[in-house]
Amino acid sequence: MFRRTFWFTTGVAAGVWATTKVNRKLARLTPESLALQAADRAVVAGRRVRLFALDVRDGMAHREAALKDALGLTADPDPERRELPEQRRLVALEQQHTYHSFTRKEDH
Numbered sequence: 001m002f003r004r005t006f007w008f009t010t011g012v013a014a015g016v017w018a019t020t021k022v023n024r025k026l027a028r029l030t031p032e033s034l035a036l037q038a039a040d041r042a043v044v045a046g047r048r049v050r051l052f053a054l055d056v057r058d059g060m061a062h063r064e065a066a067l068k069d070a071l072g073l074t075a076d077p078d079p080e081r082r083e084l085p086e087q088r089r090l091v092a093l094e095q096q097h098t099y100h101s102f103t104r105k106e107d108h
Contacts (some may be wrong), residue, residue, distance in 0.1 A: 027033060068074045 028037075065074075
């Protein structure tokens, strides 16, 4: 008698568990639920894109500041007296550039 009661109770519990699981899966596949899931995923994707854009903007600002430091553009507060850093100034003086101005007739 005890064995029958045990197996009956086990079968009822398994049936309730399976029915609940199937009902939850079916509820997730309704059109309303699918629309809500798509909307939630779109919101999450929008947040990720916004965070990525903010990271890119921060990286660009950091890189721009590093380049300005390397070129010596932020060192001198006086805008009329702006010089290249020493190593770049020497390289610029050593190089001789010859620039030609061409007209359209001379190009042909």
